[in-house]
Amino acid sequence: MDEQAQYFGAGIGEGIVTGPAVWFRRPRVDAQTTAEAREGDGLGDIREALEHVSTQLTARRTGAPAAIAALIDGQLALVNDPTLLEEAAARMREGTSPAAALAASFNEFIDEFEALGGIVAERAVELRDLKHRALASLNGDRVIPLPNPGHPHILLARDIPPSAAVDLDPEQVLGLVTLEGSQTSHIAIIANELGIPAVVGAARAREVRDGAKLRLDASEGVVEPAPEDARVSAPRPRPREPEPVGxxxxAVLADGTEIELLANVASMSHVTRARELGAQGIGLLRTELLIQSEGLLTGDAAPSREVQRVCYERAFAEMPGAKFLVRLFDAGSDKPLPFLGVRGEMNPALGVRGVRALLAREQILRDQLEALAEAERNSGAELWVSVPMLSTPVELHRVREIADEAGVRRLGSMLETPAGALTAQDFLADSAFISIGTNDLVQHTIAIDRTNADLHPLQLHDHPAVLAMIQHIQEVSDEAGVPVSVCGESARNPELAILLVGLGIRSLSMAPSALAKVREQLTGLRLEDAEAAAQRALGTLANFL
Structure with a gap:
């Protein structure tokens, strides 16, 4: 390892830690290294191996932190998918051995996920973990656990699947470094949940040797060699799970002003967790991820209106009568959806995304709007429907026409492009509300790919240009009496939440796990202090010109 080397990635959490490197490397397990199935029914052995993996995961889920338990739920849905067994059976009928049939079935799924790209491709690590576990079970072997050297260390790995993350001990693992992953991947969720500083997507860190002393700076997203005489960081106490709220x-400011706290969710378990942690409603329901988490996507076929209706009603039933701000299918870039015809593009972040993809498949748009409207009528939920990635009011107006026909009562704009933000006043006539998506707004304003770990230092949610656009949206919306909410990484950061409140925002939506910290930071805050902080942040714009 070069003593001057620096390895950059996406920083997760905060803080600087120093400690020896310990690698987590699993041995190769595939059809060639797996013994043939025992004598008898080879398909029965495959079924037994998959059931064994399902039992393993269920056991590991018990007692796991909520966010990790939700990720394991996703793995359970994959391993229990009957298509795996059906594909293996078909290959065995062609003369393939049980081990090779099982490996090939998993590989087909893995290839499909990786071909789709974005956050779907990131789930391939979960499938590789399931494949490893299933083949190990078929061979009668145990799965290699995370290393436990008996002293505090910085753990390095290609990636760490949710099922293995249960073994992460924050009192021993000072920091995490992964070669793969991004700010939105499961490893980022795990690191945040456990309070472990991490740098993910640092591909060049594969050069690091076992035992090398490292310095990890999560705030800057950098890992580098530490002097040999540097003191190893003290172990961190294991963070406590957020307590359920009544x-x-x-959040109530010192003058009595209430800040609405909502949750961003992508699965049924997320909705349940949001309710337990005191969310006042859902500020972002990612419908494409909800559908995927429920296993309702089949090949390139769009989910039917009836399938969607049932799915949405189940989600609404988790928080009866609550506000649900539901985002329409947001396809493209890091969220590929085959049924909307969005494929690989040279520049996907600026391609056929969000509303552009929806308007190219109006029947799918109509089906989703009708399913949502019917689910609202059947459940009593307070439905708000947002249109993603708007750049022109013409796009919104066409969706408005279809939404009116479908019976949707509250349609709003998700403003996450500079064009949408700077012309927010032109969207108000067709908007019952405005939702500001800061993740994409930051990406497009600063011209960075938010999935590129090398550019993480430039993902500045407090960039004055971003704050100025948020302020503009708030001001013109307030004049028109249109409510505004903010979702994304900006809302979940307690310090940034203060700036947003100072800009006039009164509704914030974030990951359920962030609710307690943001509530604590804002409760009792003096409004004038928040406004002063926001003006100071806006005032630094001159430094960027």
């Missing part, structure tokens, strides 16, 4: 609980 009911919907806002």
């Amino acid at each position: 009911g919907p609980t806002p």
Whole structure:
């Protein structure tokens, strides 16, 4: 390892830690290294191996932190998918051995996920973990656990699947470094949940040797060699799970002003967790991820209106009568959806995304709007529907026409492009509300790919240009009496939440796990202090010109 080397990635959490490197490397397990199935019914052995993996995961889920348990739920849905067994059976009928049939079935799924790209491709690590476990079970072997050297260390790995993350001990693992992953991947969720500083997507860190002393700076997203005489960081105490809250609980400023606290969710378990942690409603329901998490996507076929209706009603039933701000299918870039015809593009972040993809497949758009409207009528939920990635009011107006026909009562704009933000006033006539998506707004304003770990230092949610656009949206919307909410990484950061409140925002939506910290930071805050902080941040714009 070069003593001057620096390895950059996406920083997760905060803080600087120093400690020896310990690698987590699994041995190769595939059809060639797996013994043939025992004598008898080879398909029965495959079924037994998959059931064994399902039992393993269920056991590991018990007692796991909520966010990790939700990720394991996703693995359970994959391993229990009957298509795996059906594909293996078909290959065995062609004369393939059980081990090779099972490996090939998993590989087909893995290839499909990786070909789709974006956050779907990131789930391939979960499939590789399932394949490893299933083949190990078929061979009668145990799965290699995370290393436990008996002293505090910085753990390095290609990636760490949710099922293995259960073994992460924050009192021993000072920091995490992964070669793969991004700010939105499961490893980022795991690191945040456990309070472990991490740098993910640092591909060049494969050069690091076992035992090398490292310095990890999560705030800057950098890993580098530490002097040999540098003191190893003290172990961190294991963070406590956020305590359930008695009911919907806002943050209340010193003058009595209430800040609405909502949750961003992508699965049924997320909705349940949001309710337990006092969310006043859902500020971003990612419908494409909800459908995927429920296993309702089949090949390139769009989910039917009836399938969607049932799915949405189940989600609404988790928080009866609550506000649900539901985003229409947001395809493209890091969220590929084959049924919307969005494939690989040279520049996907600026390609056929969001509303552009929806308007190219109006029947799918109509089906989703009708399913949502019917689910609202059947459940009593307070439905708000947002249109993603708007750049022109013409796009919104066409969706408005279809939404009116479908019976959707509250349609709003998700403003996450500079064009949408700077002309926010032109969207108000067709908007019952405005939702500001800061993740994409930052990406497009600063011209960075938010999935590129090398550019993480430039993902500045407090960039004055971003804050100025948020302020503009708030001001013109307030004049028109249109409510505004903010979702994304900006809302989940307690310090940034203060700036947003100072800009006039009164509704914030974030990951359920962030609710307690943001509520604590804002409760009792003096509004004038928040406004002063926001003006100071805006005032630094001159430094960028």
